[in-house]
Amino acid sequence: KAGVTQTPRYLIKTRGQQVTLSCSPISGHRSVSWYQQTPGQGLQFLFEYFSETQRNKGNFPGRFSGRQFSNSRSEMNVSTLELGDSALYLCASSFGQAAEQFFGPGTRLTVL
């Protein structure tokens, strides 16, 4: 069974630009969660989608948004990038609430 895939793996952007990251969950998983990992703040929850609906949201500004498609694939978007958005963005999928989450390899975003 294929694992969680994330594209692209690496991304370099400049301040003010926007970016879209993609995540394909494990087949059969309907829940997709996104996390931001930085050296200073650690792993922080961004949001979770289940059956195309946002079910949970972390404490991030509105510049961070996401969506989920009918095939459970998910995208997250960050608009008006700031230097502090440089991070590893991890996507995880699971069968449902409180089930173990399986993580993808992440997208390393660098904002210059």
Add this chain to the structure above:
Amino acid sequence: AQKVTQAQTEISVVEKEDVTLDCVYETRDTTYYLFWYKQPPSGELVFLIRRNSFDEQNEISGRYSWNFQKSTSSFNFTITASQVVDSAVYFCALSLIYNQGGKLIFGQGTELSVKP
């Protein structure tokens, strides 16, 4: 509010030593799950274990064992006879079952270095 604390930032051991990684959590909910994940240098988080709040039985899986004690709000992880391949950052995480099941609250992680 919920919180997970991993007080040990870095641990360094010599191969074959036993090592315990500490995890203390805070929540007012009585129903929750606890997790351990491993993050090797490649960056991908690897699931190790999930334990629900009603199951305080210790678990052993090969060289890994977990000790869950609700009385002290701790969920500690022990690696027996450590190996160089165990070198990684280990994260403890908490998930509330109701309404926030898809949200993992992570500790800051413990970086384990196993030297040959």
